[in-house]
Structures are given as structure tokens and as C-alpha cells.
Amino acid sequence: xxxxxxxxxxxxxxxxxxxxxxxxxxxxxxxxxxxxxxxxxxxxxxxxxxxxxxxxxxxxxxxxxxxxxxxxxxxxxxxxxxxxxxxxxxxxxxxxxxxxxxxxxxxxxxxxxxxxxxxxxxxxxxxxxxxxxxxxxxxxxxxxxxxxxxxxxxxxxxxxxxxxxxxxxxxxxxxxxxxxxxxxxxxxxxxxxxxxxxxxxxxxxxxxxxxxxxxxxxxxxxxxxxxxxxxxxxxxxxxxxxxxxxxxxxxxxxxxxxxxxxxxxxxxxxxxxxxxxxxxxxxxxxxxxxxxxxxxxxxxxxxxxxxxxxxxxxxxxxxxxxxxxxxxxxxxxxxxxxxxxxxxxxxxxxxxxxxxxxxxxxxxxxxxxxxxxxxxxxxxxxxxxxxxxxxxxxxxxxxxxxxxxxxxxxxxxxxxxxxxxxxxxxxxxxxx
Numbered sequence: 096x097x098x099x100x101x102x103x104x105x106x107x108x109x110x111x112x113x114x115x116x117x118x119x120x121x122x123x124x125x126x127x128x129x130x131x132x133x134x135x136x137x138x139x140x141x142x143x144x145x146x147x148x149x150x151x152x153x154x155x156x157x158x159x160x161x162x163x164x165x166x167x168x169x170x171x172x173x174x175x176x177x178x179x180x181x182x183x184x185x186x187x188x189x190x191x192x193x194x195x196x197x198x199x200x201x202x203x204x205x206x207x208x209x210x211x212x213x214x215x216x217x218x219x220x221x222x223x224x225x226x227x228x229x230x231x232x233x234x235x236x237x238x239x240x241x242x243x244x245x246x247x248x249x250x251x252x253x254x255x256x257x258x259x260x261x262x263x264x265x266x267x268x269x270x271x272x273x274x275x276x277x278x279x280x281x282x283x284x285x286x287x288x289x290x291x292x293x294x295x296x297x298x299x300x301x302x303x304x305x306x307x308x309x310x311x312x313x314x315x316x317x318x319x320x321x322x323x324x325x326x327x328x329x330x331x332x333x334x335x336x337x338x339x340x341x342x343x344x345x346x347x348x349x350x351x352x353x354x355x356x357x358x359x360x361x362x363x364x365x366x367x368x369x370x371x372x373x374x375x376x377x378x379x380x381x382x383x384x385x386x387x388x389x390x391x392x393x394x395x396x397x398x399x400x401x402x403x404x405x406x407x408x409x410x411x412x413x414x415x416x417x418x419x420x421x422x423x424x425x426x427x428x429x430x431x432x433x434x435x436x437x438x439x440x441x442x443x444x445x446x447x448x449x450x451x452x453x454x455x456x457x458x459x460x461x462x463x464x465x466x467x468x469x470x471x472x473x474x475x476x477x478x479x480x481x482x483x484x485x486x487x488x489x490x491x492x493x494x495x496x497x498x499x500x501x502x503x504x505x506x507x508x509x510x511x512x513x514x515x516x517x518x519x520x521x522x523x524x525x526x527x
Contacts, residue, residue: 118463119145120483125455130483130513132500135277135432137341140503145398148340149386153483161381168374169196169349169383176387177334177349186323187353188193189328195368196378199346200307200335201226203382205333207303207350208234211268212368216240217303218260219271220252221497222278222435222491227271227305232379239266239492245436246424248493250281254290261298269301270294275308275318275430278491278499280410281429282316295328301361303332307348308431310339310399313407329354329361336377336382338432339399340389347382368397406432409502416514420521428502435488435498443469447527449480449520470496481516 098525105216131139138144145391152186155161168174174191182188198204208230213216217231221241222349228239242257244250261267283291295302304321312318321332335348355362372378389395401442414427424437451457460479472486477483488497500517504510 109264111112111358114295114384114490115474115478115484116484118459119478119482122453122456122461122479122482125459126453127456127479129478130481130509132513133484133486135338135503136343137338137432138343138501140501141505142341142402142503144340144342145394147392147394148389152385155384155388156379159385163380165377165380165383166183167377168192168369169194169378170380172320173383173386173497175351175451176391177351180390181320181322181332181351184320184323186320187325189351191324191426193352193355193365194349194381194398195352195372196349197346197372198348198378199337200305200333200348202346202378203350203513204305205230205370206368209373210364210371214266215268216264216266217269217271218242218257218264218267220276221246222488222493224273224305224497224525227273228492231271231477240264241492244276244281246279246426250276250279250426251287252433253282254287256293257291261294261300261405264432265296267300269303271303271305272321273305273314275312275384276322277431277500278488279426279430279431279435280428280433280502281426282312282318283302283321285319285324288319289442292324292326292328294328294397296326300328301358303333304330305333307333307335307338309334311403311406311432313428314401314410314427314429317346318430322351327354331365336389338385339429342382343378345382347379347386354469367412376497401491406502409504410434412511412515413500413502416518417521420525422525423521424497432502434497434502437488437490438473442525443470443473443496445469446463447472447476447524449476449481449524449527451476454477468496469499473521474498476524479516481520483513483517483520485517 099214117132123129134136174194178189218240232239243253244251269287305493309318332351337343410428415424418425420434422439456479460475463475468489470489474487485498
């Protein structure tokens with residue numbers, strides 16, 4: 096080619112949550128039955144959308160307005176509804192003009208990082224959620240910059256590690272929170288959030304909080320919204336309906352910008368995001384129109400609470416079942432619908448394996464495990480031997496070795512079989 100086509104940052108784009116699907120599909124063609132534990136899609140895991148939600152969507156689909164463009168920033172009535180909902184929590188106050196809609200949070204994340212200066216870095220948690228870490232790394236043409244979440248301390252952030260990385264890296268302009276966290280299921284305690292706010296004040300940083308799982312908490316936990324604790328620090332909360340309703344296929348998310356008047360640079364960034372959406376014209380109309388009717392319905396809170404109780408039960412069952420393996424580090428989860436299981440240091444070896452009865456699947460797995468991290472090796476053998484598809488934790492920008500599972504399976508007997516099989520497979524693998 097006359098000139099180089101691909102940016103250096105493009106090499107940082109990776110999404111093992113989906114990449115593992117390619118290998119699972121190959122094995123599926125070889126006759127392996129796959130149990131999908133790789134991605135947080137409640138619908139795929141047998142969640143049933145309530146009839147009353149469907150009725151709202153069906154009625155709106157009959158309205159001609161739902162087929163047209165909406166306001167570039169998002170449907171005005173929906174933004175007013177969401178602003179009032181946030182303001183009712185206290186803390187930072189916003190107007191509808193501080194809200195901007197995107198086609199899912201993936202769109203919001205990639206757009207935000209795209210318009211940051213290439214020398215400006217956002218430090219995020221590790222294990223990292225791939226959409227954030229890949230987009231941040233791609234914009235900076237460098238590996239992701241992360242602070243550690245500690246599996247030996249409930250997955251809470253290592254505040255000393257965070258402080259040092261902020262203090263000694265002047266390119267850091269912001270701190271990312273995913274609260275509740277994906278992939279660990281941790282919910283940030285308020286005292287830690289307060290420390291992070293003080294750190295942001297000290298170094299003149301913005302805060303970004305991915306709150307896609309905000310209403311998915313259980314086992315007595317409460318997730319504090321960024322707006323409640325941010326004080327006068329500039330910040331952005333990222334929200335959506337893909338997990339809480341759940342309606343992942345709607346691809347409907349939004350951001351809320353707080354304290355724009357406290358920083359000229361931050362206000363210019365928010366204006367650039369508004370302008371970027373104007374170039375695209377707008378985001379999908381119908382899901383936006385449905386938000387006030389669904390979230391404002393008296394039945395929604397009861398529906399969400401019931402789902403959360405079920406997820407909490409699954410969380411406890413999974414933690415109790417896998418805790419029977421002493422070589423694993425298990426934390427009970429309190430939010431979102433994932434658990435990250437870590438192998439204790441030194442228990443994984445490069446010659447461990449599981450028996451794979453399907454000859455074609457065995458040949459594929461033996462090909463895939465050459466020169467891969469040790470948790471990838473386990474994940475591939477688990478996939479070939481049992482058909483259970485999980486995601487290796489080292490793919491989440493982490494030096495830990497383990498795997499992520501979901502807490503989504505609605506079929507209780509299937510859930511029990513799956514995680515007992517994982518428990519037994521870990522034992523067999525470590526003993527091989």
C-alpha cells in the first residue's frame with residue numbers, strides 16, 4: 096500500500112469473551128454440545144421478558160414515531176425522566192442536556208476514548224472488562240493502564256497501587272470504575288469510593304463509572320451511583336438497559352455528565368461527544384421511548400428484586416460448590432452476574448489435561464494449547480472435554496490465572512450440573 100493503513104492501537108483490540116466462541120463453534124461442528132458460560136446475555140440463558148414489558152414495546156412499535164429519527168442527544172422525554180431519576184438520589188444534579196444516548200455502551204465507550212487526547216490515559220481496574228481496556232489501549236497506542244483488584248481482599252481495589260500509578264504517571268487524566276464490577280462481581284464500598292473521589296480531587300482527575308449493572312445487587316449489597324458520591328469532581332456515568340431489563344438486543348445506552356461547570360476541558364470533551372452523535376444523527380429510537388414506561392412502571396422494581404434474589408442464590412451455590420476445591424480462590428459475589436475464579440499460585444502446570452473422548456475435538460484442543468497462558472490451556476481442555484465455555488482471566492488484562500463464569504442460568508438443575516462439572520473437572524485437571 097502507498098501508506099500504512101492500520102494504526103498501532105488497533106493491535107490492542109481484543110475481546111476474548113467473543114473469541115472463545117469461535118473455538119466453541121469449531122468444536123460444536125465436531126459434535127461437542129456447548130454450554131455457554133462466556134457472555135452476559137440473560138436472554139441466551141433462558142431469561143423470560145415479562146409480558147407487561149412486551150406489551151409496552153409492542154404498543155410503541157405500533158407508533159409511527161418509533162420508526163423515525165429522534166433528537167440527536169436522545170428522546171427529550173426520556174432524558175427528562177432519567178435526569179429526574181438521577182437527581183432524586185441527591186448528590187450531583189443534572190438536566191436533560193447532560194444526558195447523551197448511544198447505540199449501547201460499547202458505542203459510548205469507543206466514542207469517549209476516541210475523542211480523548213492520545214497522550215491522556217484513563218486508569219481502570221484489573222481484571223479489566225475488555226471493551227474498556229481495549230478501547231483505552233487502542234486510543235493510546237499502548238497497553239492498557241490498570242490498577243489491581245485484590246482477590247485476597249474481596250476483589251476491592253488496591254488503593255496503594257492506584258495512588259502510585261496516578262501519582263507517577265502524569266498522563267493519567269481519569270479513573271474508571273465498573274460498579275458493580277465485571278468480571279469479578281465486586282461492589283465498591285462507599286468508603287473506598289470516597290477515597291477515590293479524594294484522589295481525583297488531589298490530582299485533578301475526572302471519574303468515569305460504568306453502571307450498566309447498577310440495579311443488579313444482592314446478598315445485602317448496595318451499589319452507590321457516581322452521582323451520589325462524586326461531590327464537585329467532573330465525571331461521567333455510563334448506563335443502559337441491556338442487563339437490568341434485560342434487553343441486550345436493544346443496543347441502548349447513555350452517559351450522564353456531572354459537574355461540567357467545574358472544568359472547561361471536561362465541558363469541551365462533553366461537547367465533542369454531543370457533536371459526534373450529531374454527525375451520526377441519533378441513536379435507535381424505539382428502545383429510548385420504552386425506558387420511561389418500563390422503568391417508571393410500579394412492576395419494575397418488584398421484577399428486578401425477584402431476579403436479584405435468584406442471582407444471589409446462584410452466587411452462593413456457585414461459590415459454595417467451587418470452594419470445595421482448595422486450590423481455587425473463591426469470592427462470593429454481590430453485584431452484576433459474574434464470578435471470577437482464580438487458581439492459587441503454582442497449581443497450574445504446562446502438562447495438565449482433561450480426558451477428551453471426541454478424537455476430532457481432542458486434536459483441536461491439543462493444537463490450541465501450544466504456547467498459551469496456563470489458564471487458556473485449562474479453558475480449552477474444559478471446553479473440549481465438557482463443552483463448558485468459560486473465559487480465561489489472563490485475557491482480562493490480568494497477571495492472575497483463572498476463569499470467569501456467569502450467574503445467569505435460569506434452569507436450576509442445569510446450573511447445578513454445570514458447576515458441579517466444573518468443580519470435578521478442576522479436580523481432575525489438577526490431579527493429571
